[in-house]
Amino acid sequence: MKNNTKIDNQEVRNKKSFVFDEESCPVTATMQVLGGKWKVILINAIYHTSPARFGELKRSVVGITQSMLTQQLRELEDDGLISRKIYAEIPPRVEYTLTEFGLTLAPIMQSMAKWGEEYRIKKQKVSIY
Amino acid sequence: MKNNTKIDNQEVRNKKSFVFDEESCPVTATMQVLGGKWKVILINAIYHTSPARFGELKRSVVGITQSMLTQQLRELEDDGLISRKIYAEIPPRVEYTLTEFGLTLAPIMQSMAKWGEEYRIKKQKVSIY
DNA sequence: AAAGTAAGTATGAAAAACAATACTAAAATT
DNA sequence: AATTTTAGTATTGTTTTTCATACTTACTTT
Numbered sequence: 548m549k550n551n552t553k554i555d556n557q558e559v560r561n562k563k564s565f566v567f568d569e570e571s572c573p574v575t576a577t578m579q580v581l582g583g584k585w586k587v588i589l590i591n592a593i594y595h596t597s598p599a600r601f602g603e604l605k606r607s608v609v610g611i612t613q614s615m616l617t618q619q620l621r622e623l624e625d626d627g628l629i630s631r632k633i634y635a636e637i638p639p640r641v642e643y644t645l646t647e648f649g650l651t652l653a654p655i656m657q658s659m660a661k662w663g664e665e666y667r668i669k670k671q672k673v674s675i676y
Numbered sequence: 677m678k679n680n681t682k683i684d685n686q687e688v689r690n691k692k693s694f695v696f697d698e699e700s701c702p703v704t705a706t707m708q709v710l711g712g713k714w715k716v717i718l719i720n721a722i723y724h725t726s727p728a729r730f731g732e733l734k735r736s737v738v739g740i741t742q743s744m745l746t747q748q749l750r751e752l753e754d755d756g757l758i759s760r761k762i763y764a765e766i767p768p769r770v771e772y773t774l775t776e777f778g779l780t781l782a783p784i785m786q787s788m789a790k791w792g793e794e795y796r797i798k799k800q801k802v803s804i805y
Numbered sequence: 806a807a808a809g810t811a812a813g814t815a816t817g818a819a820a821a822a823c824a825a826t827a828c829t830a831a832a833a834t835t
Numbered sequence: 836a837a838t839t840t841t842a843g844t845a846t847t848g849t850t851t852t853t854c855a856t857a858c859t860t861a862c863t864t865t
Contacts, residue, residue, distance in 0.1 A: 567721045568738035573792025574720040574785055580795065581788075582713055584852080591703040592696045601812050609697035612854055617813065637862045638811040651794065654787040656703055659710075662784055663702025666709065669777070713822080730842050741824055746843065766832045767841035 580626055581655075585611055585619045590649065591656050593629055598642035628652070709755055710784075714740055714748045719778065720785050722758060727771035757781070 569576050581587050585608070592608050593599045605616055620643060623629045628649035634640040645652075698705050710716050714737070721737050722728045734745055749772060752758045757778035763769040774781075 565721065565725055565736050566738060567717055567736050572717070572720070573789045573796065575717050575792070576795060577788040577792035578713070578716055584707075584711055587707055588696055588701070588704050591701070592694065596694055602810095605812090607694050607696050609695060613813075614815090614855090615853065618853095633812095636811090637860080638809090639813075639860085641812065648798070651791060655784065655791055658783040658787045659706040660702045662781060663704070663706035665780065666705060667702065731840095734842090742843075743825090743845090744823065747823095762842095765841090766830080767839090768830085768843075770842060 577655075580628075581652075583619070585615060586623065587656070587659070589616075589619055589623065590628060590645065590652055591660075593643050593645055593649075594653070594656060597644045598632070599644070601641050601643070604643070623649075706784075709757075710781075712748070714744060715752065716785070716788065718745075718748055718752065719757060719774065719781055720789075722772050722774055722778075723782065723785060726773045727761070728773070730770050730772070733772070752778075 566572070567575055569579055581590075588608060589604070589611075592604055596603060596607065601616070601620075604620075605611065605613060608616070611619075620629065620631070624631055627646055629643050630646050632642045632644070634642070695701070696704055698708055710719075717737060718733070718740075721733055725732060725736065730745070730749075733749075734740065734742060737745070740748075749758065749760070753760050756775055758772050759775050761771045761773070763771070
């Protein structure tokens with residue numbers, strides 16, 4: 548116990564004690580919104596093709612299913628990141644754009660895009676062709 | 677069909693046709709590595725507490741289970757983002773640090789941290805207390 | 806009259822992610 | 836001798852995601 552206290556003090560002295568949860572870690576908080584397989588990809592896609600139609604996203608976002616697309620778009624809308632504009636036409640037309648708030652994610656997407664490019668280069672170097 | 681072609685041409689004229697997959701979209705490529713509930717949070721935690729011991733991460737990363745922690749750390753190691761240093765001691769000691777490559781993720785974490793802080797402010801404004 | 810169109814909804818199933826619990830080793834401490 | 840410590844593994848179960856398929860509407864084109 549004495550020893551334990553000694554170690555604790557050492558730890559306190561040498562190292563801040565961090566807590567990573569939604570409350571105290573802003574990165575964790577961001578992940579609550581952007582988590583999931585498709586969120587970031589979709590935001591990025593809308594960012595680049597805005598205004599993006601539903602069918603357009605379905606074709607361009609490789610691998611996503613229609614129901615996933617619908618669901619994720621709804622969640623992004625609920626979080627205030629994208630807006631959905633319905634045209635009263637037949638056949639229907641719906642256009643998605645980033646809201647002003649959604650546009651504040653641009654730096655995240657840009658840093659990810661940059662990293663992804665470098666990652667691709669790194670992978671090429673490792674591959675054995 | 678004639679009409680269809682007309683619309684297609686219009687689209688080609690007015691809008692680039694994007695494809696969002698791992699090959700052609702660097703953001704999507706990044707998400708292959710950082711996807712999942714814990715990856716970004718863990719990288720961020722190690723970034724801030726490096727060198728981070730296993731038990732330390734288990735305590736500080738709120739909500740993660742031991743098996744999840746082990747699994748995610750292994751995957752991050754396999755992707756070359758973190759390194760694992762084992763000390764031949766009893767009881768065991770293992771320290772995790774970001775590799776040089778892992779450190780290249782810093783801009784992503786920083787942009788996420790910044791956004792998370794602003795998101796918190798926005799949520800406060802909306803709440804009804 | 807049948808087929809095509811866009812943007813969905815609904816349903817059920819499969820797959821992946823995640824969680825809980827118990828267990829281990831080898832030395833130090835009580 | 837029992838307990839504590841750290842960093843796990845193994846097993847089983849639950850929950851969440853994701854997928855596949857069929858269906859809808861109301862108008863246009865064939």
